[in-house]
């Protein structure tokens with residue numbers, strides 16, 4: 087076999103090696119037939135046969151790898167589907183939990199003038215402010231779920247005070263204030279982070295930044311942040327809602343009061359965050375409009391306060 091033929095064998099092998107490197111088949115390259123040529127030197131024939139065997143093995147492995155890759159892709163798709171289903175289930179559960187909280191709180195406050203819309207607005211205002219203050223998603227969610235329970239302690243206030251149409255006298259007012267400590271008492275000792283935040287909010291949502299609030303006259307940052315946030319949400323909603331003793335104030339007027347009370351009733355940082363999401367606050371207000379819900383007449387009739 088001439089040197090020229092040997093050179094073409096080596097060049098052919100280099101080309102075949104390159105094809106194998108690119109993942110192409112080189113197993114059936116006509117070059118390997120030269121190994122059976124009686125004029126092919128023994129070493130060259132062995133090299134050709136060894137190279138062809140290597141190509142067979144490499145191609146076999148590539149096929150195995152491709153089918154493993156296809157299996158993994160399929161598994162990945164199944165995992166993505168499962169993840170999607172799980173996340174939908176979690177969302178449904180979260181929605182059901184929030185609705186359960188709203189309905190239980192509504193049951194607890196059934197005789198009060200607060201409606202389910204008030205509870206929903208108040209919790210969404212609180213969560214939106216917490217988000218705009220850069221608090222973590224976890225804390226925002228905790229505040230969303232915990233804030234509806236802020237007035238749960240009203241269940242412990244006698245009807246003749248809770249339903250009194252006129253102004254409360256000082257003694258009655260002192261009793262009314264205890265809805266904070268009663269609420270905290272109802273919620274205390276829970277292992278759930280949400281209920282622990284709810285306890286904090288129930289206890290501190292009537293504290294004031296300048297120390298003139300209740301039940302403990304806490305001042306500034308001694309008041310837990312969720313309580314400072316809930317305070318603005320609660321007051322804004324009370325001002326912009328109709329009550330038996332007042333009409334609903336226009337939003338602008340309520341915003342002015344909040345601004346004026348910055349540094350007095352409210353934490354200035356929370357006020358700033360509240361104003362930073364003014365449009366979002368108005369969107370929440372529109373979304374959770376008051377319905378015509380009122381406690382049925384028999385309920386009111388049976389609990390008419392005797393003054």
Ligand SMILES: [Fe+2]
Pocket residue numbers: 236237265291292
């Ligand atoms: Fe309250």
